[in-house]
Amino acid sequence: MTTTTSPVPTAVTEPSVTLRERLRVPGGFVLGAVLLLGVAPLVLSDFRLSLLAKYLCYAIVAVGVSLAWGRGGLLVLGQGVFFGIGGYAMAMHLKLADAAATGQTLPDFMQLYGTGDALPWWWQPFAYPGFALAATVLLPMAVAALLGFFIFRRRVKGAYFAILSQALAAALAIWLVGQQATTGGTNGLTDIQGFFGYDLDDPVNQRMVYVVIAVVLLLLMAVARQLFVSRYGELLVAVRDSEERVRFLGYDPANVKLVAYVVAAGMAGLAGALFVPAVGIISPALIGIVPSIGFVIGAAVGGRASLVGAVLGALVVAWAQSTLSDAFPAGWTYFQGLLFIVAVGFLPGGLASLFAVVRDRRTRTPKGETA
Amino acid sequence: MTVILNQSFTGISIGAVLLLIALGLTLTFGQMGVINMAHGEFIMTGAYTTYVLQKSISDAGLSLLVALPVAFLVAGAMGVLLEWLLIRRLYTRPLDTLLVTWGVSLMLQQLARDIFGAPNVQTHAPDLLTGNISVGGGITLANSRLFILALALLCVLALTLILRLTPLGRRIRAVVQNRDLAEVSGIATGRVDRMTFFIGSGLAGVAGVALTLVGPIGPTTGTNYIVDAFLVVVVGGIGQLKGSVLTAFVLGVLQSVLEYSTTVSVAKVMVLVAIVAFLQWRPQGLYTLRTRSLA
Numbered sequence: 001m002t003t004t005t006s007p008v009p010t011a012v013t014e015p016s017v018t019l020r021e022r023l024r025v026p027g028g029f030v031l032g033a034v035l036l037l038g039v040a041p042l043v044l045s046d047f048r049l050s051l052l053a054k055y056l057c058y059a060i061v062a063v064g065v066s067l068a069w070g071r072g073g074l075l076v077l078g079q080g081v082f083f084g085i086g087g088y089a090m091a092m093h094l095k096l097a098d099a100a101a102t103g104q105t106l107p108d109f110m111q112l113y114g115t116g117d118a119l120p121w122w123w124q125p126f127a128y129p130g131f132a133l134a135a136t137v138l139l140p141m142a143v144a145a146l147l148g149f150f151i152f153r154r155r156v157k158g159a160y161f162a163i164l165s166q167a168l169a170a171a172l173a174i175w176l177v178g179q180q181a182t183t184g185g186t187n188g189l190t191d192i193q194g195f196f197g198y199d200l201d202d203p204v205n206q207r208m209v210y211v212v213i214a215v216v217l218l219l220l221m222a223v224a225r226q227l228f229v230s231r232y233g234e235l236l237v238a239v240r241d242s243e244e245r246v247r248f249l250g251y252d253p254a255n256v257k258l259v260a261y262v263v264a265a266g267m268a269g270l271a272g273a274l275f276v277p278a279v280g281i282i283s284p285a286l287i288g289i290v291p292s293i294g295f296v297i298g299a300a301v302g303g304r305a306s307l308v309g310a311v312l313g314a315l316v317v318a319w320a321q322s323t324l325s326d327a328f329p330a331g332w333t334y335f336q337g338l339l340f341i342v343a344v345g346f347l348p349g350g351l352a353s354l355f356a357v358v359r360d361r362r363t364r365t366p367k368g369e370t371a
Numbered sequence: 372m373t374v375i376l377n378q379s380f381t382g383i384s385i386g387a388v389l390l391l392i393a394l395g396l397t398l399t400f401g402q403m404g405v406i407n408m409a410h411g412e413f414i415m416t417g418a419y420t421t422y423v424l425q426k427s428i429s430d431a432g433l434s435l436l437v438a439l440p441v442a443f444l445v446a447g448a449m450g451v452l453l454e455w456l457l458i459r460r461l462y463t464r465p466l467d468t469l470l471v472t473w474g475v476s477l478m479l480q481q482l483a484r485d486i487f488g489a490p491n492v493q494t495h496a497p498d499l500l501t502g503n504i505s506v507g508g509g510i511t512l513a514n515s516r517l518f519i520l521a522l523a524l525l526c527v528l529a530l531t532l533i534l535r536l537t538p539l540g541r542r543i544r545a546v547v548q549n550r551d552l553a554e555v556s557g558i559a560t561g562r563v564d565r566m567t568f569f570i571g572s573g574l575a576g577v578a579g580v581a582l583t584l585v586g587p588i589g590p591t592t593g594t595n596y597i598v599d600a601f602l603v604v605v606v607g608g609i610g611q612l613k614g615s616v617l618t619a620f621v622l623g624v625l626q627s628v629l630e631y632s633t634t635v636s637v638a639k640v641m642v643l644v645a646i647v648a649f650l651q652w653r654p655q656g657l658y659t660l661r662t663r664s665l666a
Contacts, residue, residue, distance in 0.1 A: 075466045150647050154654040159406050162469060163601045164647065170598050171640045178636025289598065293473055300470060333481040340474025344467050345457060 028308065029222065036214040046203040053210040053278040055318040056217050060271035062299045062314035063220050063307065064264030069296065070304035071233060072260040073240030075158075078165035079268045079295040081172050082140035084287030086269030088176075089139055090276040091189035092123060093132030098193045100127075108191070109184045120182045129196065133273075140269030141262050148261040152254035157243075166289060173288035188283025195277040209277045216274060217311070220267055224307055227263070236260055268295070297336070301343040303352025313350060373509040378631045379624050384516035386623025387523035388585065391578035392600040393607070393615045394526060395571035401609040402547045402567050404465035405458055408472040410600070411593025412479035413449055413572045417442035417579020418588040419487060422494050432497035435580070439522075442576035450572020451565055458568070459561065476594070483590040491589035500584060515584040522581055526574060527616055533570070534612070543567055606646055608656030618657060622646075 040052060061079055068074045095107040096119075104111070106119060126132045147168065151161055176183045184190070198205040227233050238246050239253045246253050276282050285291070295314075302313015317339070325332040343350060347357065392414060399405050421438040428434035453475060461468045500518050503511040534540035542563045545553040554560050575593075582592060603622060607614030622642060629638035653659075 073466075075469065077469075147647065150651060154651055156650050156654050159400075159404070159465060159469065160605050160650075162406070162466060163598070163605055164643075164650075167598050167602055167643050167646075171636075171643045174639050175636040178634055289594075293470075296470065330481055330485060334478050337474040337476075337478035337481070340477070341457065341471050344470040344474070345461060348464070348467065 025225065029218070032221075033218055036218065037211065040214075041207060041210065046206060049210050050206050050278060051322065053206075053213050054275065055315050056210075056213045057271045057275040057278060058295065058298060058318045059311045059314040060213075060217050060220060060274070061268045061295045062302070062310040063217070063224050064267035065295055065299040066304060066307050066310035067224055067227065067236075067267075068260045068264035069299065070306070070310060071228065071240065072236045072257055074257060074261055075162040075296070076165055076261065076264060077162050077289075077296065078167075078169040078292050079264070080169045080287035080289075080292035081165075082144060082265040082268035083272035083275070083291075083295070084172060084176070084282065084284075085140045085143065086136040086272030087276050087282035087287070088183070088189065088272075089126065089132055089135040089269075090273035091192060091282045092126040093129060094192045094195065094276065095189055096123070096127045097129075097196070101194060107189075109187070109189075110181065113181050123182070136273035137266045137269050140265040140272075144262045144265030145258065148258045149254075152257045152261075155254070166292065169287065169292040170289050173284040176284040176287075184283070186284060188281060188286070189276075190281045190283070192276060192280045200277060200280060206278075209274075213274045213278060216270065220270075221307060221311065228307065232256070232259070297340060297343075299350075301339060301350055303350030305349065306352035309350050309352025313352075374631065375628065376510050378627050380510070380512055380516070382624030382627030383620055384513075384519055384623070385627055386620035387516075387520040388578065388581060388596070389600055389603050389623055390523045390616060390619035391519075391526060391581055392575060392596055393603040393619055394530060394612070395574035395578075396600055397604045397607065397609065397611065397615045398530075398543075398567055398571040398574075400604055401611070402543060403458070403462065403564055404468075405461075406465065406469040406472070406601070407453075407458075407571075408469055408597065409453060409476040409479060410472075410572070410575050411595075411597035412476045412483075413446040413575035414579040414582065414593035414596065415479070415483060415588070415590065416446045416449060417576030418583050418592050419483065419579075420445050420576065421580045421583045422487070422492055422588065425494050430497075431495045432499060435497055435500075438580045439577060442580045443573035444576075446576025446579065447569040447573030450568045450575075453572075454565055454568040459564065480590045480594070487590070489590065491587035493587045494583040496584050519581045519584060522577070526577060527612065530570070530574075531612060539563075539566060602643075602646055606649060606656055608658040611656070611658040614656055614658040 036056075041049060044052060061083060065076060065079060068076045099105065099107050110119075126135070147164070151157075151164060156164070176188070177186050179185070193200060195205065195209065198208065200206065200209070235246065235251060235256050236259075239251075239256045243253045246256070272282065272287075275286075294317075298314030298317040299310040300313070301317055302311065303309025321332065321336070324335060347353065349356070392410070395413075396407065396410055399407055399410075417438075420442040421435065424438045424441065425431065425434045428437060453472070457471055457475070458468055461471060496515055500515040502514050504514060504517070505511050532540075534544060542553070542558050543566070545556070545558055546560050546563050546567075550560060553563075579588075579592070582588060582596075599622070603615055603618045606622070607616075607618035625645065626638055626642050629641050633641070
């Protein structure tokens with residue numbers, strides 16, 4: 001295997017003198033905040049807003065994908081695992097809270113399958129809100145740290161890493177389906193009523209959930225942005241582009257990659273946790289191989305190395321999927337495949353690089369065959 | 372004891388299927404660094420080819436015999452088309468081939484759904500292959516599984532002979548070992564790549580024919596095996612036939628025996644853990660080419 005450097009151009013913005021340049025990032029951030037928190041709740045119906053909330057969860061995953069894949073060159077094909085762990089951790093707590101509210105000790109599906117009246121031991125801690133909330137982020141990070149440690153330490157990389165992370169997603173989905181009595185099997189955890197005392201059927205509370213998700217997305221984008229421009233961010237790009245050289249300089253690339261993988265996992269876990277109150281369900285079908293690759297599609301289409309590109313790409317692809325797949329189920333699949341081929345194969349920088357590609361072409365054409 | 376032996380035999384037959392699939396993958400992966408996710412759909416193509424042939428040839432045994440070469444050619448042709456259209460443009464970006472070919476695989480699956488319908492279809496196995504052989508001590512071997520095992524071994528043998536003895540095989544090995552050096556030595560690496568892709572994809576078609584003997588086939592037939600097959604390639608060592616052979620059987624038996632003592636889902640997780648643990652010991656797989664590259 002040759003090294004898997006990606007030719008994606010990375011825009012590491014140098015500190016610039018012009019005011020316009022200096023205001024670009026904070027300005028964009030404020031614009032995004034105004035659109036998400038001000039305009040969207042005003043103009044969108046309750047239904048559309050809850051859809052947007054769901055898409056924003058995918059966008060949160062894309063922030064992590066942009067970090068690990070776009071900057072770090074780690075093709076994370078198993079983000080569904082972390083999304084799923086976060087989602088199940090949250091859903092388990094909410095199910096237990098729902099059950100407690102009606103005076104039951106067991107979630108409804110466990111009573112249905114009649115597997116005895118004792119709560120499984122590994123469900124019990126999730127009755128505590130603090131534990132469950134911490135678990136939505138820390139558990140995915142711990143799993144990523146464990147897997148990443150063993151993989152990166154032995155310099156397993158490139159395609160090997162992608163395949164292993166994908167196999168992990170398959171294994172988790174299969175395991176969840178197999179444990180019907182304690183995980184709800186194929187159905188997953190459904191019919192979630194309340195969210196920390198708030199009734200999720202109430203549109204006002206749905207809006208609150210939306211606001212929480214939007215705020216988390218904006219915060220994580222700010223965090224990722226800081227990571228990108230930090231020393232660590234430059235080191236990460238350096239590892240992606242020439243791992244050996246970084247090693248010769250005295251850094252351990254394994255640690256650099258591990259941090260990106262773990263942070264991306266934490267973001268995916270948080271996204272999964274927020275997905276549960278927004279959509280009211282978490283199931284193996286949402287976290288297996290296909291959705292895991294789906295998390296990568298958005299980032300690829302928008303522009304993996306560009307944070308805004310990855311987030312917008314995730315939003316657009318999620319939106320296109322729900323509108324088009326309702327209207328033309330078969331057509332959507334063809335379109336999705338084609339989107340993938342075109343975006344990854346012919347526009348590796350994604351839509352974020354479209355402007356630059358077009359500009360380059362325009363400036364190059366008059367010169368003739370000088371290249 | 373009987374149970375363990377029976378379970379081991381099931382494992383060996385799972386391994387034979389994995390081996391058939393992984394043979395093609397290890398060729399293309401090893402030579403070109405291409406991770407072909409559409410390989411699963413080439414398997415599906417082989418399976419549907421058998422199904423279509425059986426519509427016109429009513430004799431199940433004859434149609435199976437005809438299906439083997441036809442599926443090889445059909446899947447091989449699709450592989451060449453894929454290589455020519457997309458993959459040769461992506462040599463410098465091996466990870467991206469994974470995503471691009473996944474897009475192709477999505478489209479091929481939908482195409483199969485549109486042509487043959489979403490529900491699974493069933494082919495008839497020849498009478499000769501429907502029975503069991505009892506070898507005493509309560510151990511029974513299914514004929515169809517023995518056939519698959521023989522088919523897999525035959526393919527390994529044929530591939531080994533091609534790689535060892537023919538000029539094409541010599542060129543393939545040269546390109547696997549050092550693409551640049553092969554290129555400057557006058558080997559048309561592009562043509563070798565296309566032939567490799569033809570053989571690799573064709574083997575997927577043959578695997579598809581074998582799968583029709585195991586159960587019903589449908590649009591997602593290939594996808595169900597592709598991740599496992601990649602794991603075989605990773606553990607076996609890229610581009611190493613003997614690695615793939617050994618790994619396919621070991622993983623098959625491991626999976627099957629673990630399934631018996633736990634459940635299917637727990638077995639999957641345990642196999643994965645075993646693989647990660649194994650990679651601690653040999654990060655580059657069971658067998659590796661010695662190279663001077665640092666990567």
